[in-house]
Amino acid sequence: MSDTHLAEKTHHVLETTRSARSGDGHHAEKGHAHHILSDVEVEHQLEEMGYKQEMKRSLGMVAVLGLSFAIMAVPFGTSTTLNIALTDGGPVTILYGWTFVSLVSLAMAASLAEICSVYPTSGGVYYWAAMLSTPKYSAFSSYLTGWLGTVGNWTVTASINFGGAQLILAAVTLFHEDYVPTAWQTVLVYWAALIGAFLINLYGNRHLEMLNTVCLYWTAAAVIMIIVTLLATAKTGRHSGAYAFSHFDASFSGWPNGWAFFVGLLQAAYTLTGYGMVAALCEEVKEPQIEVPRAMVFSVIAAGITGLVYLLPIIFVLPDIEPLLNVASLQPMPLLYKTVTGSAAGAMGLLTLILGIWFFAAVGSLTAASRCTWAFSRDGGIPFSHWWKTVNPKYDVPIPALGLSTIVCALLGLIYLGSSAAFNAFTGVATICLGCSYAFPVLCSLLRRREQVKDAPFSLGKFGYVINITTVIWITFSILLFCFPTAIPVTPTSMNYASVVFAGFSLIAGIWYLVNARKHYKGPMVSQHRNEQAPVHHT
Numbered sequence: 105m106s107d108t109h110l111a112e113k114t115h116h117v118l119e120t121t122r123s124a125r126s127g128d129g130h131h132a133e134k135g136h137a138h139h140i141l142s143d144v145e146v147e148h149q150l151e152e153m154g155y156k157q158e159m160k161r162s163l164g165m166v167a168v169l170g171l172s173f174a175i176m177a178v179p180f181g182t183s184t185t186l187n188i189a190l191t192d193g194g195p196v197t198i199l200y201g202w203t204f205v206s207l208v209s210l211a212m213a214a215s216l217a218e219i220c221s222v223y224p225t226s227g228g229v230y231y232w233a234a235m236l237s238t239p240k241y242s243a244f245s246s247y248l249t250g251w252l253g254t255v256g257n258w259t260v261t262a263s264i265n266f267g268g269a270q271l272i273l274a275a276v277t278l279f280h281e282d283y284v285p286t287a288w289q290t291v292l293v294y295w296a297a298l299i300g301a302f303l304i305n306l307y308g309n310r311h312l313e314m315l316n317t318v319c320l321y322w323t324a325a326a327v328i329m330i331i332v333t334l335l336a337t338a339k340t341g342r343h344s345g346a347y348a349f350s351h352f353d354a355s356f357s358g359w360p361n362g363w364a365f366f367v368g369l370l371q372a373a374y375t376l377t378g379y380g381m382v383a384a385l386c387e388e389v390k391e392p393q394i395e396v397p398r399a400m401v402f403s404v405i406a407a408g409i410t411g412l413v414y415l416l417p418i419i420f421v422l423p424d425i426e427p428l429l430n431v432a433s434l435q436p437m438p439l440l441y442k443t444v445t446g447s448a449a450g451a452m453g454l455l456t457l458i459l460g461i462w463f464f465a466a467v468g469s470l471t472a473a474s475r476c477t478w479a480f481s482r483d484g485g486i487p488f489s490h491w492w493k494t495v496n497p498k499y500d501v502p503i504p505a506l507g508l509s510t511i512v513c514a515l516l517g518l519i520y521l522g523s524s525a526a527f528n529a530f531t532g533v534a535t536i537c538l539g540c541s542y543a544f545p546v547l548c549s550l551l552r553r554r555e556q557v558k559d560a561p562f563s564l565g566k567f568g569y570v571i572n573i574t575t576v577i578w579i580t581f582s583i584l585l586f587c588f589p590t591a592i593p594v595t596p597t598s599m600n601y602a603s604v605v606f607a608g609f610s611l612i613a614g615i616w617y618l619v620n621a622r623k624h625y626k627g628p629m630v631s632q633h634r635n636e637q638a639p640v641h642h643t
Contacts, residue, residue, distance in 0.1 A: 150225065150387060159226075159388045159500060163313050165395035168382050170316030172403035175378030175472060177264065177465035178410045179327055180458050183437040184267030185371040185531060187429055190436065191590050192359065192368030195419045196352040201365065202415055205372035206408030208578045213379045213404040214564055215546045215575045217397030220383050221562035224392035226479040227628055228383035229253045229541040234627040236548035236556055246627040249544045250485045251613040256537030257381055257473035259605070262513040263374070263530035264469045265301065266520070267435075268462040269294035270527065274433035275455055278448040284432040287521050294517045301470040302510045309501045312471060319464035326457035327410060331417040333454060339446035340423040348419045356429060358592035370586050374531040375411070377538045378468075379403050384475035397562035434524065473509040478502035483628050487616050516605075525599055532586045532602025533609075543579040546572050 189198045219232045230250030237245040273285035354364035379400045386392040423443040428436035441451035481492035496503045520526040589600040
């Protein structure tokens with residue numbers, strides 16, 4: 105096949121959509137924007153992309169939207185990373201940083217959604233990179249992107265569970281101000297959270313759709329109750345609009361003002377990363393070529409609005425920043441709740457709402473990480489892949505991949521025993537790795553003039569080039585940006601260990617590539633078929 109066309113088998117998605125639009129084959133119902141595929145057609149679609157149907161298709165768009173929203177977990181994510189934005193500018197960084205990153209994330213989500221609508225498989229970014237690259241570089245592109253995406257999924261899961269563990273111990277300080285959580289206590293709570301998420305994913309898989317749907321309602325209710333309570337009590341008073349919309353103080357960071365603002369964007373960028381992870385569930389969704397792309401885009405829109413509704417009232421009642429940055433737990437939000445409400449019990453009630461959101465995020469992130477690990481193993485991308493690629497027919501869960509993801513995250517927690525900056529390392533690595541894995545397929549599509557996505561069911565149309573270029577430029581800049589420490593001069597506590605963790609995983613991936621994958625990893629099955637076939641000329 106020529107380099108400028110899709111592989112013969114993957115054309116089925118587009119041909120099905122085109123036939124539906126033109127009235128051929130199955131007729132779309134009047135008023136429907138697309139042809140609704142039967143389970144058999146969707147299964148046949150997957151087979152033509154090189155895989156057999158192993159997972160049960162039981163999820164709809166709302167469930168995937170809920171999962172994406174759960175992984176981003178806006179009130180939880182912005183709360184656990186609040187110290188970053190407070191250090192690097194305060195109100196201006198929190199408000200305008202969130203707004204800017206939300207808009208850029210929408211461009212990123214739309215770029216991925218377009219590609220996902222053409223290749224709706226759980227392989228996600230590594231499959232897309234293989235199919236959008238030229239045959240010569242297909243396998244390496246797939247391998248590189250697969251590792252970035254997998255590590256990104258693992259570290260997002262680690263950061264979510266770790267942030268929750270810190271919040272739980274910070275809750276103790278609401279009633280015992282002299283209590284200082286030890287590193288071992290934090291790690292033990294973190295491991296307990298991982299085990300809980302593992303068990304729910306294993307035994308509650310059939311209830312994940314309900315769980316992700318409940319997450320949407322819980323988050324909405326939690327945000328309303330928190331902001332109403334904070335604005336109504338406001339024991340420390342309320343700031344003026346001038347303070348909320350224009351106050352900037354980077355004195356805690358040591359960075360020049362302009363640069364401090366950009367470093368502080370990690371709060372928003374980390375929170376708004378989970379939308380691409382849901383591609384790993386494509387093979388559990390009834391109409392993945394339509395529903396998963398929609399869920400990606402809608403979840404970012406919902407998250408952006410939720411973030412503004414949650415953060416702006418907090419800025420108006422924000423107490424003195426310095427005490428918040430000096431908390432022993434490294435999590436300032438519980439103290440903020442206590443200071444503003446004037447009540448430890450009231451703060452605990454609000455924190456419980458945030459921990460509820462964390463519960464959904466912890467379960468959902470491990471779900472996505474396990475499916476990503478399973479999909480990449482299916483094509484031989486991870487050492488000893490034959491162990492991790494099996495699906496348990498009793499539970500409809502890739503139990504080995506679920507276990508591997510849990511164990512890797514558990515081992516990452518040991519970093520905290522050596523440095524209290526481990527959480528910032530997880531957030532940085534997650535943002536960098538997922539960003540890289542998102543950018544690579546988009547860049548490949550751009551370099552090949554968007555030929556493979558020109559007939560995508562979820563099309564960006566004439567805005568495609570602008571949206572794709574915006575995505576690549578921002579991610580390239582953010583990779584460098586989020587390797588910087590949040591404050592200078594650098595101390596063992598403030599050091600950004602993201603580059604260290606990233607280098608460690610890169611070393612593992614590089615060694616495995618030289619030892620095994622260079623000779624044996626050929627990329628997804630369809631890309632192998634494409635590379636082996638003589639050119640096919642379409643009429």
